[in-house]
Amino acid sequence: xxxxxxxxxxxxxxxxxxxxxxxxxxxxxxxxxxxxxxxxxxxxxxxxxxxxxxxxxxxxxxxxxxxxxxxxxxxxxxxxxxxxxxxxxxxxxxxxxxxxxxxxxxxxxxxxxxxxxxxxxxxxxxxxxxxxxxxxxxxxxxxxxxxxxxxxxxxxxxxxxxxxxxxxxxxxxxxxxxxxxxxxxxxxxxxxxxxxxxxxxxxxxxxxxxxxxxxxxxxxxxxxxxxxxxxxxxxxxxxxxxxxxxxxxxxxxxxxxxxxxxxxxxxxxxxxxxxxxxxxxxxxxxxxxxxxxxxxxxxxxxxxxxxxxxxxxxxxxxxxxxxxxxxxxxxxxxxxxxxxxxx
Numbered sequence: 329x330x331x332x333x334x335x336x337x338x339x340x341x342x343x344x345x346x347x348x349x350x351x352x353x354x355x356x357x358x359x360x361x362x363x364x365x366x367x368x369x370x371x372x373x374x375x376x377x378x379x380x381x382x383x384x385x386x387x388x389x390x391x392x393x394x395x396x397x398x399x400x401x402x403x404x405x406x407x408x409x410x411x412x413x414x415x416x417x418x419x420x421x422x423x424x425x426x427x428x429x430x431x432x433x434x435x436x437x438x439x440x441x442x443x444x445x446x447x448x449x450x451x452x453x454x455x456x457x458x459x460x461x462x463x464x465x466x467x468x469x470x471x472x473x474x475x476x477x478x479x480x481x482x483x484x485x486x487x488x489x490x491x492x493x494x495x496x497x498x499x500x501x502x503x504x505x506x507x508x509x510x511x512x513x514x515x516x517x518x519x520x521x522x523x524x525x526x527x528x529x530x531x532x533x534x535x536x537x538x539x540x541x542x543x544x545x546x547x548x549x550x551x552x553x554x555x556x557x558x559x560x561x562x563x564x565x566x567x568x569x570x571x572x573x574x575x576x577x578x579x580x581x582x583x584x585x586x587x588x589x590x591x592x593x594x595x596x597x598x599x600x601x602x603x604x605x606x607x608x609x610x611x612x613x614x615x616x617x618x619x620x621x622x623x624x625x626x627x628x629x630x631x632x633x634x635x636x637x638x639x640x641x642x643x644x645x646x647x648x649x650x651x652x653x654x655x656x657x658x659x660x661x662x663x664x665x666x667x668x669x670x671x
Contacts, residue, residue, distance in 0.1 A: 453670025
């Protein structure tokens with residue numbers, strides 16, 4: 329990380345000082361750090377911000393500019409993804425300081441998780457899996473004939489534990505042909521016996537995200553587990569193929585391997601089974617304070633996998649107008665191998 333840098337993203341700011349809010353600028357100027365916010369957050373900030381001075385103001389940009397001038401800063405790094413053009417121009421105007429863009433600056437710093445972060449991610453995954461199980465019991469008793477809109481709302485309730493936990497993202501609950509859209513939005517399609525049901529959801533535990541996907545045959549006594557049986561032969565073949573790709577990528581992932589090799593481990597299984605053109609996204613992505621972080625497990629990624637990285641493995645097959653299948657777990661690189669979190 330650069331000697332001088334400024335942050336706007338809530339997750340990036342939280343990582344630096346243990347607290348963030350929706351209106352703050354974090355400045356690191358050599359050995360000094362500053363958390364700049366407005367009066368709505370002063371009490372919480374002063375109680376929770378670590379290793380940074382809290383500055384309250386009604387003009388964050390003006391306060392940041394004043395500090396940059398006071399410290400005679402000649403160069404400062406920032407991530408352009410974190411800033412709107414308006415906010416950046418307002419802060420950077422009339423300054424002789426050079427602003428150096430570093431894309432994904434905080435994500436690069438956070439790519440290796442500490443043991444403490446690993447424990448938080450493991451607990452998030454465990455709680456997420458627990459919510460899947462509780463939702464399955466509800467679906468088994470009361471899910472029949474409910475539409476996707478209702479099911480998505482109910483899934484969010486189970487994931488959040490009635491508001492106890494924030495969500496990692498809006499849950500995806502898709503039936504049959506709607507599951508062929510990787511990021512399906514809810515429709516009025518109603519759940520019937522022996523329908524294919526895909527659920528992709530996660531929660532945040534102490535700000536760290538979980539991310540999990542299961543695809544099931546909705547039948548009496550079903551569960552969100554790996555063993556699924558479908559009457560449709562094409563559907564069954566696709567499901568078995570996705571599961572094999574998922575298992576192979578996790579079993580063979582090793583530290584020192586490039587991310588594109590892990591993607592290939594999954595993709596080769598799907599291509600060999602004749603479904604290659606229906607696997608339309610990358611095999612995975614990093615997970616942490618944000619639901620999408622580095623490393624990205626894609627066919628183009630040259631990132632070398634290291635101990636302490638946490639990412640998803642989520643191969644899928646999506647046949648438009650027919651069905652979609654995805655199986656996803658979050659894994660951590662521990663002792664050179666991929667370990668599924670939450671077990």
